[in-house]
Amino acid sequence: MSDPMLREKKFLKPVLHILEEKSHDRNSIVRQMAVRGLGNLVYGAPEKLKKHKKFLMVILIRALSDPFSSEVIGESMKAVAKVLKELKEKDIGSSFRDLTQEIRTYFDNEDDALRLWSFVVFGILARLTKRKWKGYFAEQVRQSWVTLLLHLQDPNPRVSVECRATFHLCVPFLGLKRLQTAVNEHLDGTAELKPEELQVDICRHLAKENAELLENLYKSTIMYFFSRWEEIRAVAVKL
Numbered sequence: 408m409s410d411p412m413l414r415e416k417k418f419l420k421p422v423l424h425i426l427e428e429k430s431h432d433r434n435s436i437v438r439q440m441a442v443r444g445l446g447n448l449v450y451g452a453p454e455k456l457k458k459h460k461k462f463l464m465v466i467l468i469r470a471l472s473d474p475f476s477s478e479v480i481g482e483s484m485k486a487v488a489k490v491l492k493e494l495k496e497k498d499i500g501s502s503f504r505d506l507t508q509e510i511r512t513y514f515d516n517e518d519d520a521l522r523l524w525s526f527v528v529f530g531i532l533a534r535l536t537k538r539k540w541k542g543y544f545a546e547q548v549r550q551s552w553v554t555l556l557l558h559l560q561d562p563n564p565r566v567s568v569e570c571r572a573t574f575h576l577c578v579p580f581l582g583l584k585r586l587q588t589a590v591n592e593h594l595d596g597t598a599e600l601k602p603e604e605l606q607v608d609i610c611r612h613l614a615k616e617n618a619e620l621l622e623n624l625y626k627s628t629i630m631y632f633f634s635r636w637e638e639i640r641a642v643a644v645k646l
Contacts, residue, residue: 408445408448409447413452423445426445435473443486445467460499464499465502468502470483471484471509477518488524503532504540507547513525514555529573529577560602571594574594586613592608
């Protein structure tokens with residue numbers, strides 16, 4: 408799929424048809440490789456990408472909910488990241504809604520790789536969002552921002568670094584300029600992040616700018632830790 412020969416029309420369509428078929432294969436490794444191949448269209452025939460964007464997004468979004476293999480899901484996230492970097496907001500169409508919702512479901516996944524790539528893709532979506540989907544994406548950020556804030560302290564350092572970049576990109580969608588300025592002071596540059604200080608600053612600014620969002624922060628944080636405690640207790644009971 409990375410070979411320039413793929414740019415010839417007589418090769419591209421049959422190959423895409425085969426990969427689409429193999430993305431349904433009973434063998435998870437075959438499904439994973441099919442999804443990887445579709446993502447590599449970015450290298451083999453980049454000028455054909457927009458022509459087949461709808462075809463690609465349908466398959467890749469479906470693979471994000473693969474019920475049997477986290478490897479297939481992770482491969483789909485990587486492929487989606489490659490494809491999105493070559494597209495504009497208007498190119499994604501109605502797939503934007505399904506993709507955003509599906510990606511958010513992996514923010515708290517126990518698999519480190521899936522959490523990491525979910526933040527990567529969400530960050531790319533934040534960069535892409537300009538007009539058509541701005542209102543919708545802003546609402547998705549409002550529903551997700553507490554989770555992003557908490558994962559700044561993710562136990563996996565790579566995940567926390569990626570979450571930091573994504574959180575930085577998402578804060579403007581909250582529409583709170585003073586809060587954005589405060590967050591930028593903490594996240595700009597490469598200095599070590601101090602999450603506790605960031606959280607104190609966020610609470611202070613929200614108390615002045617948006618009490619409703621502050622209440623949402625409190626409630627969501629409590630619910631998050633309660634849900635994690637229930638998971639830990641369930642595992643302990645099994646042991």
